[in-house]
Amino acid sequence: MNPAPPVVVSxxxxxxxxxxxxxxxxxxxxxxxNLRANTFVTLxxxxxxxxxxxxxxxxxxxxxxxxxxxxFGEPPKPGPRIGFVFQSFRLIPWLxxxxxxxxxxxxxxxxxxxxxxxxxxxxxxxxLSRFADVYPHELSGGMKQRAALARALxxxxxxxxxxxxxxxxxxxxxxxxxxxxxxxxxxxxxxxLFVTHSVDEAVIMADQIVLMGxxxxxxxxxxxxxxxxxxxxAEIRMRRDFVELRGYLWNxxxxxxxxxxxxxxxxxxxxxx
Amino acid sequence: MATGLKASMITVYxxxxxxxxxxxxxxxxxxVGENLIPTPLSTLSAAQYLIGDGRIAQPLLSxxxxxxxxxxxxxxxxxxxxxxxxxxxxxxxxxxxxxNALMATPRVAFIPLIILFLGLGPEAKIAVVFLGAVIxxxxxxxxxxxxxxxxxxxxxxxxxxxxSQIYWRIMLPGALSFVVMGLRIGATIGLINTVVAELxxxxxxxxxxxxxxxxxxxxxxYFVVVLAxxxxxxxxxQGLRMLENWASRWRVTTAGN
Ligand SMILES: Nc1ncnc2c1ncn2[C@@H]1O[C@H](COP(=O)(O)OP(=O)(O)OP(=O)(O)O)[C@@H](O)[C@H]1O
Ligand SMILES: [Mg+2]
Numbered sequence: 001m002n003p004a005p006p007v008v009v010s011x012x013x014x015x016x017x018x019x020x021x022x023x024x025x026x027x028x029x030x031x032x033x034n035l036r037a038n039t040f041v042t043l044x045x046x047x048x049x050x051x052x053x054x055x056x057x058x059x060x061x062x063x064x065x066x067x068x069x070x071x072f073g074e075p076p077k078p079g080p081r082i083g084f085v086f087q088s089f090r091l092i093p094w095l096x097x098x099x100x101x102x103x104x105x106x107x108x109x110x111x112x113x114x115x116x117x118x119x120x121x122x123x124x125x126x127x128l129s130r131f132a133d134v135y136p137h138e139l140s141g142g143m144k145q146r147a148a149l150a151r152a153l154x155x156x157x158x159x160x161x162x163x164x165x166x167x168x169x170x171x172x173x174x175x176x177x178x179x180x181x182x183x184x185x186x187x188x189x190x191x192x193l194f195v196t197h198s199v200d201e202a203v204i205m206a207d208q209i210v211l212m213g214x215x216x217x218x219x220x221x222x223x224x225x226x227x228x229x230x231x232x233x234a235e236i237r238m239r240r241d242f243v244e245l246r247g248y249l250w251n252x253x254x255x256x257x258x259x260x261x262x263x264x265x266x267x268x269x270x271x272x273x
Numbered sequence: 274m275a276t277g278l279k280a281s282m283i284t285v286y287x288x289x290x291x292x293x294x295x296x297x298x299x300x301x302x303x304x305v306g307e308n309l310i311p312t313p314l315s316t317l318s319a320a321q322y323l324i325g326d327g328r329i330a331q332p333l334l335s336x337x338x339x340x341x342x343x344x345x346x347x348x349x350x351x352x353x354x355x356x357x358x359x360x361x362x363x364x365x366x367x368x369x370x371x372x373n374a375l376m377a378t379p380r381v382a383f384i385p386l387i388i389l390f391l392g393l394g395p396e397a398k399i400a401v402v403f404l405g406a407v408i409x410x411x412x413x414x415x416x417x418x419x420x421x422x423x424x425x426x427x428x429x430x431x432x433x434x435x436x437s438q439i440y441w442r443i444m445l446p447g448a449l450s451f452v453v454m455g456l457r458i459g460a461t462i463g464l465i466n467t468v469v470a471e472l473x474x475x476x477x478x479x480x481x482x483x484x485x486x487x488x489x490x491x492x493x494x495y496f497v498v499v500l501a502x503x504x505x506x507x508x509x510x511q512g513l514r515m516l517e518n519w520a521s522r523w524r525v526t527t528a529g530n
Contacts, residue, residue, distance in 0.1 A: 059431050079433030090428040094446050094523045104432045107442075135523040155432070 004073065006191060007035035007058060007159060012067035014053055027053040029216035030067070035159075038189040042202040043210050044249065046257050050217025051195045055161045058193065059084055071159065080104055083152035087164040089144040091136035097147050098123065098132040104155045122150040125184065142173040146180070153184070162194045166201070178205060179232050186230065199249045203242060204231055211249065213256045214263075220252070311493035316500070319493035329482070333501060336478035339395060340467040340505075343402025347459055351407040352452065355414025359448070360440055365415060372415075376408045380466070384473050393475035398467070401474075405466035406459035413455015417448025449520045457513045464506055 014028040027050040035041060043051050056062045057069055060076035069076060076082060091100050099106075102119045110118075123129045126146040136144055145165060152160060165181075166174045178201060185192060196202050202209050206225045213220040227242060236242060258267045295313050302310040311319070323329040358365035358372075383404060391397040421444040429439050471480025479498050486495035 061427065061431055077433070078431050082431075084428070084431040086424070086428065088424060090424050092425060092443070092446075094449075103429075103442075107429075107432055107434050107438055137524060 004070070005034040005036050006072055007033075007193075008068075008070045009033040009054070009058065010068050010070075012054075012057065012064040012069060014050070014057065014062070014065050026216035028057075028064075029218050031217070031219055032067075033210060033219060033222075035191050035193065037191065039207045040185060040192045040194065040205055041208045041210060042206040043193060043195045043212065044197070044199065044202040044253070045212030045220075046214050046253060046260065046263065047197075048217075048262075049212040049214040051212060052163055053217065054212075055084070055163050055193065055195060058082070058159070059161055080108060080155035081158050083155065083157035083160045085145075085148055085152045085160070085162040085165045087167050089136070089148045091144055091147055091151075093136055096133050096135055097128060097139070100136065100147055101128075101150045101154055103151055108155070118154055119150075122154045125153070126150045126180070140173075141169050142177060145169060145177060149181075149184075156188075157190065159191045159193070162192065164195050164197065167197065174201075181205065182229075182231065199246055199253070200237070202249065203227075203245055204236065209249070211252060214260050220256070223249075308490070309492060311496055315493045316496045320497045320500070323494060323497055329497070329501065332478045332482050335395075336467055336471065336480065337505070339398045339470065339478060340402060340463060342395075343399040343467070344406050344460060344463045346399065346403045347406035347410055347463065348456070350403075351410030351455070351459070352414050355411045355452075355455075356418070356445070358411075358415045359418025359444065365419070369415065372408065372411060376412060380404045380408075381469055381473075384470070388474060397474050398470040398477075401470035402463045402466045406463035409458035409462060410452075410455040413451045413453075413458070414448060417451025417455075418444050420451065421447045450517070453513065453517045453520050456516070457510065460509050460513055461506070464502070464509065468502065 010032050012028055012031045013026070016025045016027055018024060031050070031054065033054075043054070045051055053062070057064055058071065058076060059082050060069075060071075060078045063075075071082065078084075091097075092103065095103070098119055101123060102115050105115045105118060119132075120129070123132055126149055128143060128146055128150065131139060131143065131147075136147065139147065149165070166177050169177060182205060194205060203225060204227075209223045209225060210219055211221045211223065212218065223245070225245070227236060227239065257263045257265050260266060298310075298313050302312045307315065358368055380401075384401060387397050387400045387404075391400055425443050425447070426439055429443050434442070467478070468480040468483065471478045472484055476484050479502055482498045483495065486492070486498060
């Protein structure tokens with residue numbers, strides 16, 4: 001028999017109770033997902049379909065109401081083995097870039113010498129060595145996200161959860177960061193679960209795309225991406241299989257959004273467009 | 274460089290404003306009459322006399338003693354209690370309505386009670402200053418911790434931070450600017466209460482001199498005391514502003530680079 005995959009999500013549901021007279025939200029319903037070692041998985045789906053909830057659950061920040069999440073065979077606990085990168089960077093404003101990157105190591109009480117070496121290494125890896133001693137507010141958006149990435153990488157996690165990490169960057173910086181991320185990942189593979197709203201981003205980065213749908217949050221489809229790597233040249237976006245996959249995903253998401261009564265684009269039950 | 278130029282312009286403007294203020298003072302004193310509002314010059318000569326005679330030194334020291342003791346006590350008590358109330362949620366929820374009620378009560382109302390317990394000496398005065406300063410310091414600390422950034426806390430949690438690590442590394446440093454704000458408000462109220470205490474208990478210090486000169490219409494000397502109080506207030510708030518700048522140094526762009 002094959003060994004169990006490192007991350008196993010089986011039949012997980014989560015409902016959030018809300019303040020009086022508002023109905024509870026089924027953020028996730030019967031979600032099952034396995035993540036294989038060394039795969040880059042992108043999680044794609046309309047707003048509110050439970051992507052962030054699923055990430056927080058795999059990190060161990062929240063527990064499922066029913067079903068089970070196993071990471072390396074155990075219920076997950078937040079810690080250095082599972083990195084988390086957030087859309088809003090979440091750098092600590094009163095710490096320098098160096099100390100932000102070293103934050104996880106200092107939580108674990110790693111000794112000063114080793115900590116410095118590792119921080120130095122990851123600062124260099126993301127190209128921030130020159131900015132080690134400045135405070136986050138002096139950095140551009142792209143630099144902030146690279147600092148946040150270094151902070152997540154410095155504990156050398158086996159699983160990296162990324163929640164729309166590039167969503168607040170402008171289009172050019174975003175594409176550069178995608179390339180950067182793929183370079184980092186190809187140098188040191190790990191499981192990456194990467195949430196995005198961008199179909200292009202989902203396709204270009206992924207070994208596997210997990211498509212989710214809203215209300216209740218669920219997995220609609222899982223697609224393996226067989227485009228060859230590396231994918232840094234622009235030609236990749238002109239390949240026929242890229243264009244077809246992209247078109248297909250677009251249509252699926254559009255359908256979901258238009259059939260969702262609580263979305264801004266709801267067009268009624270019949271889809272006549 | 275442009276900002277340096279601007280800063281020196283501000284200094285010039287400030288001097289101009291000071292000269293303008295002196296002029297205005299002088300004109301008013303001429304219009305109202307020198308026996309009600311002394312001219313700047315006669316105030317200056319009164320100051321020279323009071324300082325030279327050593328008559329202001331002792332009250333000044335006595336006021337500063339009361340003020341500093343009461344304020345120091347308020348810092349030493351207010352910050353830790355605020356930290357406890359912020360760190361232990363249930364304790365904070367239990368106590369905060371009482372603290373807020375105390376904040377809203379004019380604390381001068383407690384002076385008769387304090388006199389009853391501590392008499393009219395320096396202990397009572399220090400208690401009045403303490404009571405005025407401690408509540409804003411406590412509330413500043415407490416609300417700073419309550420206002421901590423939920424996103425940063427979640428980030429720290431996702432990295433496996435323990436509750437105490439989150440408290441010491443995220444919540445408390447994040448509360449610093451609120452603490453300093455509490456310290457500033459506490460310093461102002463403390464100074465007010467110093468004078469109030471000196472007027473209401475055994476008259477002494479600068480407050481005592483205010484009463485003495487005010488009641489006997491020695492207006493030039495009275496003005497010297499008022500200016501001395503203004504000077505203390507100005508120095509204290511300048512010192513705390515420096516503390517504030519230090520506490521928020523990460524917000525300010527460092528030179529160079
Ligand atoms: N702590 C919470 N309390 C109440 N409701 C919540 C909570 N967290 C999430 N929800 C609700 O659960 C649903 C799924 O939320 P989630 O944040 O996982 O969606 P998402 O797919 O990440 O959306 P987006 O793309 O907008 O980030 C939403 O309807 C949201 O309002
Ligand atoms: Mg989300």
